[in-house]
Amino acid sequence: MISISEERYRQAEISEMHLKDNFWKKYEDLVRETVLPYQWRILNDQEPDAAPSHAVRNFRIAAGVEEGEFYGEVFQDSDLAKWIEAASYILADHEDAELGALIEKAVDIIEEAQQENGYLDTYFTSGRQDMEWTDLYECHEMYCMGHMMEAAAAYYEATGKRRFLDIMCRCADHIGECFGPEEGKRKGYPGHQEIELALVKLYKATGQEKYLELSRFFLKERGSEPNYFVNEWATSRNKREFKTGSLTGMPDLRYNQSHCTVAEQKMAVGHAVRAMYMYSAMADVARETGDTELLSACRTLWDDVTKRQMYITGAVGSTHQGEAFTFDYDLPNETAYAETCASVGLILFAARMQQMDMDSRYSDVIEKVLYNTILSSMSEDGKHYFYVNPQEMWPEASKNNPDRRHVITERRKWFGCACCPPNIARLLASLQKYICSTDGETLFIHLYISSEIHVKGTAGEYSADMSCFSPWSGKMEMQVENVPGNIGKIALRIPGWCDKWMVYVNDVKQEPEIKKGYLYLNAVRRGDRIRFETDVPVRLMQADPRVRADAGKTAVQMGPFVYCFEETDNGRNLSALRIDISSSLKKTAEYGLPGGIPAVVLRGWKTEEWQDSTELYRPYECREKEVSLTAVPYYIWGNRQPGEMLIWVRT
């Protein structure tokens, strides 16, 4: 029997946290000082040499204040929405009048573009009004509106300003008039899930249960018989402008997870971003309504994703065809899709699961995704991005083998389909949310990221100053400034990657209770100094033998960081390398990597080139020379020289 009612946790809000981490502050600053201004210029088509966006102009055209045609993807609106959401998170923790003015300017034009009935989607509003809601399968209307709702909720939380929230409530009310269980309303649901989780945010921001109910309706209706998309395909096909989503000429129901009801889903299939957003919404609704059927499905899907379909970097999506999951243990490295947005989605899903079940495995995954896929997807300068996150790179193959063409060799300034860059921005700008949470009584520390904590509990505030030297130091010190009442409870996550840990309160070693990967300090007093230390082992990892792509191979990992081998350190043809598994793994902080993170040096062999033969095949003979191999954290790969990259190396 699954029960959730007794366990409810909430993430810390951004306003309750202040980041002061050596490692992460850089990224927050980058988002604030570089990424947001850069992306704003992109959205306004002011950045030369980048793929055009047209996103702001689309709103101006829809509002009738500028002449022109809609341009871009049908979901172009969402790029602006995600930018506003990211900017709002920054505003929540920083005074920034200029940024605030930009958002207000954006909201102005959004308000003008909104139809009288509340409808808001510039693609349709620019002369395609008769086609509204006729192609839910592919036209992303609710996806765009959902992102706008998320942005509006974030802006409201950051500033208390209601205007944008009201705009999006009008939009949500209009949707509620068009869709729902009542007679005469459409029984449809979005082709790209997103609004389901956005409606929960709207519900939380406004307290209006109708938004939660609408979200639940979309989730419950999805995949029920008769299938809405099958009907839509048959009946409104002539109006359809976008018929390309399906390879078969029929709607691909697995692609958008409508092949059965959401509660019946046992394996992650189809478009990975859609899946992640949907699972997140399922978890939201399960938590808010106590729906154990939804929760049970969430748990099954969580296990499938993280125990059978996730790359070691935390990336998901094994194929570019449909940007999708494939099946259990199918994790090819060369052809991985591993979309940035799917990684963002996996963090969203994990954080929601954690709000129902205080188990360290959720933050283990969040940490893995953050320190690997998320950071890797943006260049060190904040202006170049990966959409597909290579799990292995052979630049010539990306150029010459069409099966690997999607695996681009270098981060790009922008994309025609630009969902990923602003998604990274909003994730990094809201990093504070993932550091701790509370059930009102206990303060749970998930991520060891230096910050000032002021989290409200039931009986008062937890106030503490957490200092962590670096993510690879294994050292955290927390000065407790306030606890609710006389005695507070603080629980510390034991990272899944550590072997040993010690915890001290005022230099007295503790032997606290451990529950689901958390250390429970149950008698914390004002003024206590908590010290938590772990080893940060450098390790050779292996994959479950059912992951055929990694058979006979190993990956280097240090704490949460997955390492990789780059051509710039190890020469050409990384597939010729083999690791000596008995080699000592030497951390070398002097390697000069950005941020001072150590490289790892280890011993191995490299197959020698054939000097004496031009044949392609010949009798087996092991000719290797001993070499010293250098591994660097995956997240910084491709920031020095373009070239080959390999995570899994032969043993």
Next chain:
Amino acid sequence: MISISEERYRQAEISEMHLKDNFWKKYEDLVRETVLPYQWRILNDQEPDAAPSHAVRNFRIAAGVEEGEFYGEVFQDSDLAKWIEAASYILADHEDAELGALIEKAVDIIEEAQQENGYLDTYFTSGRQDMEWTDLYECHEMYCMGHMMEAAAAYYEATGKRRFLDIMCRCADHIGECFGPEEGKRKGYPGHQEIELALVKLYKATGQEKYLELSRFFLKERGSEPNYFVNEWATSRNKREFKTGSLTGMPDLRYNQSHCTVAEQKMAVGHAVRAMYMYSAMADVARETGDTELLSACRTLWDDVTKRQMYITGAVGSTHQGEAFTFDYDLPNETAYAETCASVGLILFAARMQQMDMDSRYSDVIEKVLYNTILSSMSEDGKHYFYVNPQEMWPEASKNNPDRRHVITERRKWFGCACCPPNIARLLASLQKYICSTDGETLFIHLYISSEIHVKGTAGEYSADMSCFSPWSGKMEMQVENVPGNIGKIALRIPGWCDKWMVYVNDVKQEPEIKKGYLYLNAVRRGDRIRFETDVPVRLMQADPRVRADAGKTAVQMGPFVYCFEETDNGRNLSALRIDISSSLKKTAEYGLPGGIPAVVLRGWKTEEWQDSTELYRPYECREKEVSLTAVPYYIWGNRQPGEMLIWVRT
């Protein structure tokens, strides 16, 4: 300086050879008794449960003797042509009145379908006459006509009957009126090369040089500036019915090897079958006209294909996208395309190169392709075929990962695009052609396939009875019945895979001259008994280290046979297997494989499944159990049980 004038060889004709080989006779009989009748029923839509063909009916419709619409691929005509060609080869060595009557029946309907001006293509003749020659890029007209010419030449050579040859000469004459260097004629060339080599056959059958000239025109014009296909794309786009050949919305010139002139081509690119047919025609024209520029390009391309882009099975084509070559050393096993027709084409190319350069490497490749890809592409019952020849098989991935969907798990009865099955039939039916050749003076033995040889030389006939116990015996005995004049010359190919050989004439050991892989016996007399013995080593092979897909792996080979590991012998998850490279490789003829070919048993290890963890990744620990591994010849894989298959196994 390349010279070809002094070295000209011709393949033996089918009428000069009579097959009596234990191993191969079975396949010849299979083609005659099973494959041809079966495919005839298919072509006439009389075979239930197979993909419909409609090929014969298309001719009847074009001839106006049946009502209906053209059905099938635009190159459906070629299926019937290849069937006639195959049947003609059978007729050349067998009395078979019934088969002869079927061919005559087919020729009747072809004759009726031919237009008055000689044009022959049922797709266009069935109501699309106004579109003739408007879409050379994709419409395969000359491809179909070329196959018909090959069939007509084969039928004429087998029977001496001219009717079909005359039909196709009228067709070729019509093409010559439409295309050519003269003013007013089109400067185009086929989108799918084929007719170039067919015209050389027509030239040889008729002695009419205009056909050789037309072939040369097509080859020389191809890829010259301004590019014909670029113009065609721009000017006749509205008439185009087939716009799907290009991924970019523009003609993909590399796809059909028209990106530069044929003489300028240095690397095999694009659609592999087109490439192979074109290279074959280039070699033909080089040989017939002494064109050293073409020959030089052929040699460069030969080296590229066989030394940098060929699978160990002799298969070519690394990607399903465009059924194409990719680039040097890119030979992924899981996603290989390796089309059957491309393997047939590689044999055609090799045989032509050998007609200008008596070097054993050409028949080394022919033998490799024959004993592996060709045989594997058809089931033991002759009624099921591979179009894509898997170089590795994980059935669940073929089902659930769209990147591997083209790698079908079991041979099929027929295909909507059915180029491959009749191509296999015509190759197997003409196997005799590849066994020996002559320059008029010396008889060259290429393949050790038991046969009665009656090959005309300049001064008389070579007549001999060659007996080979089995392809894995390494034993050949030849009773020489006649040589031209008093003393003849016989050259024996030393297979590239053997280490040791011995040759005896009348039991006297010989130390003959060796040139480019051939043993030259320069004083052979009538009544001599030649005995040639080689070792047939079982070996572990490796690929050039630049073939990343095979890094750290080995493949088992015995003589020309590449071996593979099947699930039915070795259990599930073949990727968990590792070979002990010091293991003895034990041939076991008692394994009960079809034809008595031995299996190979060797020692290795299998990674143990994780009993104690449900995590996907964990610290490296080598847990293997010793196992005995069984490899079987690649050509018989999938004939016992469906399941996994692996050629390259970890060491």
